[in-house]
Amino acid sequence: MRVAFVTTSDLDAIHDDVDLPLQIVAFANAGIDLVQAAWEDESVAWDSFDLVVVRSPWNYVKRLNAFRKWLGDRRGLTTFHNPVELIEWNIDKRYLADLAHQGVPIVPTAFVDSIEEFHSAAQSFGSAEIVVKPSVSAGSRLTGRYLKTDRAAEVLASEILAKGLTTMVQPFAARIDAEGEIGTVLFDGMISHSFNKAALLAEGGQLVGGEYQEQITSVQTPDDVLVVVDAAASAATEVARGAGWISKDQQLLYGRYDVVRLDDGSPALLEAELFEPCFFLPIDVDAADRFVGAVLRRLSA
Incomplete structure (x- = not known):
């Protein structure tokens, strides 16, 4: 059995991959031939693998x-997981509106395509601070937390819009400074584990500690958080x-x-990461x- 992990030839992007060493051992122990294949490598025959996991094209x-x-x-290609079409949907955080439409409680979010819409959205939230970011982003790129009165928020929104991207505006959830966020990972529709991630965004568009650094600790996930996770996972699966991206009885x-x-x-729900998440x-x-x-289970199905 041959399984490919879709990754990248950009070594700077994957230098801190904490999952890969454990996955290499686990796949070897299971007798699976695991191949790391860069999405940029045109010589890769993707249809030659029994399964392709879009894992770290970071x-x-x-x-x-080019990636799109x-x-x-x-x-x-039915061997791709998650399916390409789902990834194309999930790559743009406007998917949050689709999940909200299905009843999933999300962080209030406005998607704006002009500075006028940005100002209106920023003032519509009751919080003193807002978060500004592109609808397509990773690693807190072009993302900042600002007072609503801080002109730097408008500058960032303008920069995002100038790149032809939709801008997201959200109220800053102040409890994250003390409590962080809880991430829950599901494999084949079943909860595997949860973790706590400390706050990343500091005031004035800065990062906590001055650099992007994920501080991860174990956590006992509260029941009300699990209710949101279940609602989001069920909605995404539906x-x-x-x-028609997966069959009626299939899980992601x-x-x-x-x-x-x-x-x-x-x-x-802050985010549903259905491709390339760190687990x-x-x-x-x-x-x-x-x-x-x-x-x-996929390989034997």
């Missing part, structure tokens, strides 16, 4: 048009089934659902084996 934002073309050229191979608490204490496998000693188990 430079895609820098080469968005690469994805589009592989539509219909989107995929309804569009993997997904990560990040939840924060709003100022009133209620949990809300933070070191947080749970059995997590890598659970992922291999999900892959094996």
